[in-house]
Amino acid sequence: MIFRVFPGRDLALLFDIMAVNPIVGPVTAARAADGKTLYDFAMVTDFAELCLDFDQTIHSPKNYFLPYREQTCAFTVHGQTWQEENTPPDPALVLFGMHACDINALNKLDKVLTAAPYPDLAYQFRRRQMFIIGHACQPTPACFCRSMGADYVRHGCDLFLTPMGDDYFVEIMTSRAFHILENLHVREPRPQELRHFEALANERQSLFTTRVETADLTKILDLEFDSSVWKVWGERCLSCGTCAQVCPTCYCYGIEEQVDMDLSGAAKIRQLYSCNLLDFAQVAGGHNFRPESRTRLKYRYYHKHRGFVEAFEEALCVGCGRCGTNCLADITVPAVIASVRQGEVEDERTG
Numbered sequence: 001m002i003f004r005v006f007p008g009r010d011l012a013l014l015f016d017i018m019a020v021n022p023i024v025g026p027v028t029a030a031r032a033a034d035g036k037t038l039y040d041f042a043m044v045t046d047f048a049e050l051c052l053d054f055d056q057t058i059h060s061p062k063n064y065f066l067p068y069r070e071q072t073c074a075f076t077v078h079g080q081t082w083q084e085e086n087t088p089p090d091p092a093l094v095l096f097g098m099h100a101c102d103i104n105a106l107n108k109l110d111k112v113l114t115a116a117p118y119p120d121l122a123y124q125f126r127r128r129q130m131f132i133i134g135h136a137c138q139p140t141p142a143c144f145c146r147s148m149g150a151d152y153v154r155h156g157c158d159l160f161l162t163p164m165g166d167d168y169f170v171e172i173m174t175s176r177a178f179h180i181l182e183n184l185h186v187r188e189p190r191p192q193e194l195r196h197f198e199a200l201a202n203e204r205q206s207l208f209t210t211r212v213e214t215a216d217l218t219k220i221l222d223l224e225f226d227s228s229v230w231k232v233w234g235e236r237c238l239s240c241g242t243c244a245q246v247c248p249t250c251y252c253y254g255i256e257e258q259v260d261m262d263l264s265g266a267a268k269i270r271q272l273y274s275c276n277l278l279d280f281a282q283v284a285g286g287h288n289f290r291p292e293s294r295t296r297l298k299y300r301y302y303h304k305h306r307g308f309v310e311a312f313e314e315a316l317c318v319g320c321g322r323c324g325t326n327c328l329a330d331i332t333v334p335a336v337i338a339s340v341r342q343g344e345v346e347d348e349r350t351g
């Protein structure tokens with residue numbers, strides 16, 4: 001990896017250089033009832049709109065790579081022949097200000113969606129052409145990315161920025177980033193700046209307050225498959241699917257076939273889905289393999305912390321905390337995993 005430093009005022013210049021392509025970045029989205037500012041990723045046309053000191057966004061930027069709903073193909077029928085409609089290619093976007101957890105989430109999605117035997121060509125295309133600028137963050141009480149090994153970036157973006165006094169310390173990960181940065185006042189870091197960067201990283205590590213014990217978790221999950229805690233969490237769960245909607249690593253989807261009433265055309269629509277939804281495991285004929293909320297909720301945890309680990313040697317969770325923050329039933333990953341280990345659910349709800 002190549003390290004460089006550039007003056008903070010050059011960040012606006014970097015934005016302007018990147019603005020030849022549409023830019024997506026963190027912006028103020030709303031204000032919560034308690035006055036807290038809520039952030040989300042959105043198209044940004046003015047550098048002043050970017051909120052790079054955001055704590056966490058409501059949704060992950062995953063949906064710029066894997067849209068909630070998209071048409072995968074469409075046909076029109078002309079007499080005895082049919083023709084496939086052309087779908088215009090997605091524009092090359094710049095993701096400006098992604099946190100390490102969300103970049104690591106893309107690295108996990110890559111393992112499923114870009115790999116043989118069934119690569120997702122639309123995802124692969126978007127992933128390849130996006131330019132990703134990562135940005136350092138401070139942990140919130142909901143973050144447990146450090147426990148999931150997703151608190152820093154080794155690859156998966158073009159460059160990663162850490163504010164350091166009046167300057168930015170930049171980790172350069174691709175040659176295209178190296179060449180773009182040549183337009184800024186970049187220089188090699190001085191020895192004391194390298195030490196400062198290391199000190200910042202150490203200081204950040206000490207700020208994590210939420211920890212999830214992942215050692216032996218796959219074994220614990222095997223042992224506790226019939227644990228009563230799943231019934232407790234299942235009774236709490238509203239089966240709303242919010243957790244999957246905000247999650248940067250959930251990728252399950254459903255396919256809908258739409259046929260025109262006059263049979264003049266048809267389309268296939270892909271829509272992201274949630275394994276917590278009632279009909280997720282319902283098959284033709286009406287049988288539902290997971291009719292109870294507890295089996296659906298359990299399935300989500302076993303996919304992320306058991307099955308994916310078995311397949312890829314890592315969990316399908318980056319510890320961003322979004323599912324717990326947005327769950328109306330106060331179901332959080334740290335609480336669920338702690339309860340599985342303890343064999344009981346501690347009720348931490350206050351309201």
Ligand code: SF4
Pocket residue numbers: 236237238239240241242243244276323326327328329330331
């Ligand atoms: S865990 Fe929470 S967010 Fe997820 S489906 Fe259940 S109630 Fe909804």
Ligand code: SF4
Pocket residue numbers: 243246247248249250304316317318319320321322323324333
């Ligand atoms: S399961 Fe929850 S904490 Fe883990 S990556 Fe998804 S939203 Fe984030």
